[in-house]
Amino acid sequence: EAGVVQSPRYKIIEKKQPVAFWCNPISGHNTLYWYLQNLGQGPELLIRYENEEAVDDSQLPKDRFSAERLKGVDSTLKIQPAELGDSAVYLCASSLTSGEQYFGPGTRLTVT
Amino acid sequence: GESVGLHLPTLSVQEGDNSIINCAYSNSASDYFIWYKQESGKGPQFIIDIRSNMDKRQGQRVTVLLNKTVKHLSLQIAATQPGDSAVYFCAESGQRNTGKLIFGQGTTLQVKP
Numbered sequence: 001e002a003g004v005v006q007s008p009r010y011k012i013i014e015k016k017q018p019v020a021f022w023c024n025p026i027s028g029h030n031t032l033y034w035y036l037q038n039l040g041q042g043p044e045l046l047i048r049y050e051n052e053e054a055v056d057d058s059q060l061p062k063d064r065f066s067a068e069r070l071k072g073v074d075s076t077l078k079i080q081p082a083e084l085g086d087s088a089v090y091l092c093a094s095s096l097t098s099g100e101q102y103f104g105p106g107t108r109l110t111v112t
Numbered sequence: 113g114e115s116v117g118l119h120l121p122t123l124s125v126q127e128g129d130n131s132i133i134n135c136a137y138s139n140s141a142s143d144y145f146i147w148y149k150q151e152s153g154k155g156p157q158f159i160i161d162i163r164s165n166m167d168k169r170q171g172q173r174v175t176v177l178l179n180k181t182v183k184h185l186s187l188q189i190a191a192t193q194p195g196d197s198a199v200y201f202c203a204e205s206g207q208r209n210t211g212k213l214i215f216g217q218g219t220t221l222q223v224k225p
Binding site for chain 1: 121153154155156157158161201203211212213215216217218
């Protein structure tokens with residue numbers, strides 16, 4: 001069974017540019033999470049979806065970050081405009097409701 | 113606020129020895145705890161979990177101990193192997209079905225051959 005797929009794996013952009021990350025969860029998983037992981041730190045939840053609905057986006061900086069999960073499957077996380085401090089790894093995870101979270105490999109973003 | 117932390121940023125052990133990785137948490141209402149392993153360039157991988165109504169849980173070569181009195185969690189790895197080299201995170205959740213995990217900072221386990 002395929003795991004959580006994320007793309008791109010690496011992205012380098014200049015500050016003030018937009019960037020988007022894509023996530024394809026494990027088939028059948030209704031819950032999808034986006035996490036931010038800074039170097040040497042544990043992941044921090046940005047947003048959680050139950051099917052198409054964002055049920056917890058309290059940690060998402062809404063002035064520049066946005067996310068969507070159309071049709072309740074794939075999800076996209078966008079940053080516009082990117083800032084130097086956004087350099088980090090962006091992890092996507094999925095689970096069945098109340099189940100174990102499976103993480104993708106992440107997208108490493110570098111903002112110059 | 114809630115916080116989850118590990119006692120040591122790096123742990124170096126000899127291959128074949130047992131490893132113990134520690135974690136302290138601050139929220140006494142925490143109900144569910146998980147240990148994750150993260151290898152370089154990969155996402156965190158579930159190792160073992162434990163609920164607050166348990167003190168100990170065993171898996172294959174791993175054991176998690178929970179001491180609610182002092183809010184301490186530990187992961188024991190028996191007969192540590194080179195493949196165990198990774199960063200280990202503990203995470204806690206107020207309730208298992210909320211899906212909201214709070215991760216600690218991580219301990220890097222280095223296994224010397």
